[in-house]
Amino acid sequence: MKNQIGFKIKNTRRKAGISQADLSEKLGISSSYLNLIESGKRNVNVDLLLKVSDVLNIELKDLSKKEDANLYHDALDLLGDNIFEDLDITNIEVKDLANNNPLIAKALIRLGDFYKKGNKEIYSKVESISEDNITKFKSSFPGEAVSDFLQKYNNYFQELEDYSLKVFKSVNSKNKTRHVLLIDYLKNKHKVDVEDIVPSEKDNFAKKYDDNKKKLYLSDYLTLETKKLYAASQIVQLEAMDIIEKQLNDFVFQNEESKNLTIIALVNYTAAAILMPYELFFNECKKHRYDLELIQHTFATSFEQVAHRVTCLQNPKMKGIPFHMLRADIAGNISKRLSLSGIQIPRYGGACPRWNIHSAFITPGKIHAALSKMTDGEKYVCIARTVEKGIGRYGVHRSMVSIGLGCEAKYAKDFVYSDQLNLKEDQAAIPIGVNCRTCTRLDCQQRAFPPINKKFKIDLNKRGISVYVNE
Structure with missing residues (x-):
């Protein structure tokens, strides 16, 4: 625990641009003693923790909370790969890494992502030459950046919620459907016409915006729920990109592809908030105990849109x-x-x-x-x-x-x-487990790989319930 607290103090201090000498002076301790705390070699008493919390403006619970579960799980997932099998890395060792050296753990995960991306690119080139269908390497790695970003902020963005509520109030009416209201908003405020068309085979698309003509084309193959989301997304793109860019400032993206995909995710987040404003949506969820299909019909949205939206209810004052x-x-x-x-x-x-x-x-x-x-x-x-x-x-x-x-x-x-x-x-x-390599269950008939925590041995004279388990 002291290693975790020490790391969090050092990390928070560095982010705030405070030197070790300045912090030790404010805390009334020596620089050498602070250095021992930050390196995990000294415990921190409650009184000193309270001072640290006050000086660094960090919640006490954030200093003392358990290890980053997602970091531990991602590291465990990575180190469960077959290439590390001979090292016999245990779950406890991975947890120690996530607790005591989280930056090293994050660096390993980043290397793992680059390794998998490299494999993907190699197999894509092979596929283009041989025309073989090598699909198992075609995972969307930029999508992992989106997941990491949303995870970091608990998939909740107050400024985007505030903006969405203003748009919702301005288009709210009992006399027209939401889709028509969004179309009217685009027309009246931005001089943008929305046109539903059947795309040609040569120019197939779901949506397409022509800034010169001020036209938003929506494919007639789309459901009405999706058309509404795209219309709301266009409003966001015309009005709120500065707010979205602001949300990205404290996150490091490895490439433009990942950043752009995250921007799209936030545009869709904001559009969904326009269709399902936070407080109204939260109250319906509480009232109907998260009956997704019922809530889906209440807001005239899709099942997937509602499933996404319920994960956003993380306002500390109105938390789902x-x-x-x-x-x-x-x-x-x-x-x-x-x-x-x-x-x-x-x-x-x-x-x-x-x-x-x-x-x-x-x-x-x-x-x-x-x-x-x-x-x-x-x-x-x-x-x-x-x-x-x-x-x-x-x-x-x-x-x-x-x-x-x-x-x-x-x-x-x-x-x-x-x-x-x-x-x-x-x-x-x-x-259940996470996947076969990281799962410790030995009584699973559906095991496809041997577990990371147990040495795999073949016994020709005995077979367990799985070929990978002989006990």
């Missing part, structure tokens, strides 16, 4: 349930991930096959609810439902993805999908 959310395709590729619930979502590779985000594909369009138990004993109420994406017209195949949403079991009474689950009996919980 901290959810995790992920989106995966039928092959298990995770295209979106955010964890405010504390559950680990894999950064590299697919998720545990026991997660209901996979079984949701068996009965499309139906919400699957489950009580899941992680290897650390923590229980989560998780729901999943498939949604169709892409062009909506006869003869064109639409892709299908599964949306997963969940929270800690302690919030079950406030989450309507818990009502049909047996929360009292421990055996009713489905044992």
Whole structure:
């Protein structure tokens, strides 16, 4: 614990531009003693912690809170790769790294991202030459920057919420639909016309804005819910890009691609807030205990839009349930991930096959609810439902993805999908992990790889319930 506190003091001091000598003088201790605290060699008593909290303007709970769970999980996920198998790295050693050397852990994860990106580029070049379909290396690495960014700020941005509320109030009317109101707003305030058209095969698009003609073209293949989001997004792009740019100032992006993708995510965040303003949406969620389909119809939005929006309810004065959310395709590729619930979502590779985000594909369009138990004993109420994406017209195949949403079991009474689950009996919980390499369960018949925490040995005379487990 003292290593964690010392690191946080040093990190906060450096960010504030305060020298070690200046801080020690304000705290009434010697520079050498402060150096020992920051290096984790001395404990900090309560009185000194209070002084540090006051001088550095940091909450006491932030100084003493546990390790960064997401950092630990991402490092564990990375070091669970087969290339590290001979090193026998344990979970405890990874946790020590995240606790005592978080910057080193972040550096390793960054190296891991670059390594995977390099592999992706190599296989993309091979594919372009051989025309082989090497899909398993085509994960969207810039998307990880978006996840990291949203995770850092708990997917909540007060200034964007304030702006969205102003737009909502200005377009609110009982006499017109929201889509028409947004179109009128663009026309009246920005002289922008919105036109629904069927794209040609040579110029296929979902939306397209022509600044010279002041026209926003929306594909007629889109659902009305998506058209509304795009119309709101155009308002944001015309009015609030300076606010969005401000949100990016304290985050380091590795490339322009990642930054631009994050800008798009914030534009969509703001557009969704216009369609579902915070306080009104929060009250509906509390009233209906997060019944997503009911709330979806209340705001005339899509299931995925509502699932995204419930993860944004992190205003300290009006706080909703901290959810995790992920989106995966039928092959298990995770295209979106955010964890405010504390559950680990894999950064590299697919998720545990026991997660209901996979079984949701068996009965499309139906919400699957489950009580899941992680290897650390923590229980989560998780729901999943498939949604169709892409062009909506006869003869064109639409892709299908599964949306997963969940929270800690302690919030079950406030989450309507818990009502049909047996929360009292421990055996009713489905044992899940993160992925096979980091999962410690040895009784899983669906194990696809040996666990990182146990040396894998082949015994020709004995086979357990999995080829990778002989016990």
